[in-house]
Amino acid sequence: MRVYNSANADAEASNWILAETTFNTTDYGDRYLMFWVVVWGEEGSALMPEMPDHGLTVIPAADLTDLADVAIEDHSNNLGFYRQPIFIAPQTSQDDVEAVTTANEADLIVETVDLMPSLVDQHREVKIAVTLRNGERPLDSISVYFYDDDPLVGGKAIDHELIPHIRAHDIVALEVPYQPRTCGWRPVYVVAQSPGVASAQGMAVLDVRCSIPTVHFPSGPGVVLRTGEPVTASWQGFSGPWVKVDLYDGGALVGPVGFSGIVRNTGSYTRVVPHNLRAGDDYRIKISSLRDRSQVVWCIHGR
Structure with missing residues (x-):
């Protein structure tokens, strides 16, 4: 983690430091984890003052388990969230490895693409909700691309999500925001790709009403x-x-x-x-x- 000190005006001195910790993954095999961090300074046992309205109001409890319990001020940037899920691979036996190796070709499919709502005014935000279904063997590093129109005919990429791992026979749900800039019928394409596996594709059509000023x-x-x-x-x-x-x-x-x-x-x-x-x-x-x-x-x- 990089901690940035915006008040440091010395051009010769680094205005950031790295903070790190060790995380024991032993008890987290076959699980997806997401991480967040809270940063503050202390002078003795008291909270170190920061720029007005840009810090915490109290030192967080040692047994903090909920982001909502962090007492931040209106313009605080002391609370950080790493949005990308991290998959902790389980310990595997030789039998498990052989079973995965001999499994049939993975059958990754884009099972559903839903637009919520499916009828929207131009420039209004909608949600693209996608479900992916995996086949007989687990997959790593699945990239999911979202396009405004068919990517094979010049469709524009509007978002990208990375799934670190999908278990065999698992279903994964994703949601991304989308703001159509062109009115009329807008096809939205979703393409899922993983190394060594055929791409999967899904599509839905959005009806965008033109604004008449x-x-x-x-x-x-x-x-x-x-x-x-x-x-x-x-x-x-x-x-x-x-x-x-x-x-x-x-x-x-x-x-x-x-x-x-x-x-x-x-x-x-x-x-x-x-x-x-x-x-x-x-x-x-x-x-x-x-x-x-x-x-x-x-x-x-x-x-």
Whole structure:
């Protein structure tokens, strides 16, 4: 484990140290383990102070068994979790080795691929839930790849999970998040691979609804915007955290006059009409998503 000291400004000195411990695996054969660690400093028997709101509130108990019992502050990074499972291989006899060696070819299959939900709005997160079923002999180092579309025709990899070991006849379940960026029918492929074994593949189809944004902006006969006065545009349905607001005079984009700009996708935008705009009756507002360039709405104002 590497411990990082961000307060060390000495360029000649290492600002990290390695901490290690010995773990006896004798009693853990044929089990999957996951590890977490808690780090703190002590002065004498007291908790060493850290940056405000970045540490622990008390020293953890010696018999700590639950992460929820670690009293961390709001911005603490003292608690770490190693997400990758580690398989502790059991001690095997010669008979066990011969049985594995003479077993039929492993039959690793992707048994199910479920999308939850299977109907989702564009850019909303879904879960890809997968179950793998193994055959007659155990396997090591199984890589599971998740793709948006068929990988044989250019599908894009969206995630990768490593399974250290699958027992013979065992079933393993995986879940990964996925956020579709394209609307319509989206095939999701799952490919499982292990050295010396044929790849296994599964697929499910996600139905992604296209977002249709709408905008409200003062417009219509008799509506006049005056320089120095505030005006508000409101919208809904745009994807992503940012939208772009552009002001056009006829077909020409007006330069940076204090009205156009990239703003947070909060659903509304208020600005004062700049004094340096000429009087005219052909102004238009364009609002578009930075994430999805197909989401564009024009507002024809007039004056």
